[in-house]
Amino acid sequence: MARAIWNGAVIAESDAVETVEGNLYFPRAAVKADFLRDSSHTTVCGWKGTARYHDIVVQGRTNAAAAWYYPDPSPAAANIRDHIAFWRGVTVEA
Template identity: 40%
Template sequence: MKVVLAGTVIAEAEQDDLIRIEGNWYFPPASVAEGVLVESPTPYTCPWKGECQYFSVQAGGELHKDLAWSYPHPYPSAFDRVGKDFSGYVAFDARVQISE
């Protein structure tokens, strides 16, 4: 699957390597293009996944605020709920194009 924003490929991975959580595809960290994610100070803590890290996305010569997020250190109980360790996997906002 491929993530594209403003004509820039942000991430690309086989669907078998992705994790689906609450309707969002989470991409392995190694599948995300280098230099496109910029850490954001936007705070959020999910009640069951834990502390979230938001990212702005650098694409098409612009910085698109808070269009990606990750859980660097999810709560251990979240692994049981999801069925896999999704630490550091990256999900993208619906405004980013995700295709097969």
């Protein structure tokens, strides 16, 4: 079971993760939406497409743009549609 943890809270947990470029992508349904807040931050990957971000908010602390996803990934990255990955201090255990 893979888990994403930040500030003592389990943000996501699933047996059905996708691995891309060393990052674990959790199905959106396995991520606790109560900990996510939309961010205006975006980036572009040459082969995956445009990534959007969420801030993670736990116990009053905010980890800005620490979760990302591809709302409309390229066909080459279709396996991560409706999945979210984490970074910036979020511990991801496989």
